[in-house]
Amino acid sequence: MLKILLIIYELKSIAGRIMDNKVFIIHNVKSFNRVGVYTLLLGIVSMINDKINGNLKIIFVFDKYGNLKFDIFAFIMLSCTFVSIAELLKRAIKIKNENDLTI
Template sequence: MKIFRNNILTLIKQRKVKFVDMAESANKVSNIRSYNKSFLNASLRFLKALLSLFLIIEIINFPLIILALIYSIYKNSNMQNNLMNVLFCITFIITLICITIITFELREIIKAFMDKEVFVLKNALRLRRVGFSTIIVGVFIFVNNVIKYGTGVFILLNIENGITSRIDTVLGIFIGIIILVFSEIFKEAVKIKEENDLMI
């Protein structure tokens, strides 16, 4: 009987050790999660501040850039140069507007993440605007490179004059398409979340 009792006490002690180990493991996991959460919050705050700074710089510089472009158009008296300058000015202004939209929408998405509003329709629409703006910028880069390099724009790797690449020609378009796909996935996730919320 004494041996049986000692065996039971030994088993109980082993179980207590296992429970203590499990509790310590749970505390470690909890500490790691809280560290990850605080790191994520700090990263989001930094990103939001950085995008806010970029947005302020873009808004301040926008009228100055427009004035500089208009001045450069009127400074040149050659009509053919003038037409190219006007086209460049228009595409540059549209590109600058698209970049400002991208910066603003990304800032708003990060702000929504910080407010714990991740799966909402607004974020899907914001991602969609970012995608379309990125495609527009990509198209202007593509057109500019076609004018600049002609058919050489389609060379992805050139070894003759050293290793060079013109992948940036289509990169903006591809990134924009990927962002549009993510926005559609995000929209579907919002629908699924709303359906789950209705079931609960």
């Protein structure tokens, strides 16, 4: 539950900075990296919980109440997406800084 709140907080912070036209800042890179790590940790905790309860599946599964439950694969993919966005933003910041120095 704490990881979900941390993810929501970081995404809210990123959205706030983007709304303030502060897109190309290193703080956004760090936030995207944190969201990626938190997502991966959430998936690992979920996998351990499923392994203990004997419900470990391959990708997506519906529980007995009809709720969709994510598996570790989905969390890994989300985590990789956030880390990739962070790396892309880091490179964009570098290019922006180089362009700011030119006339």
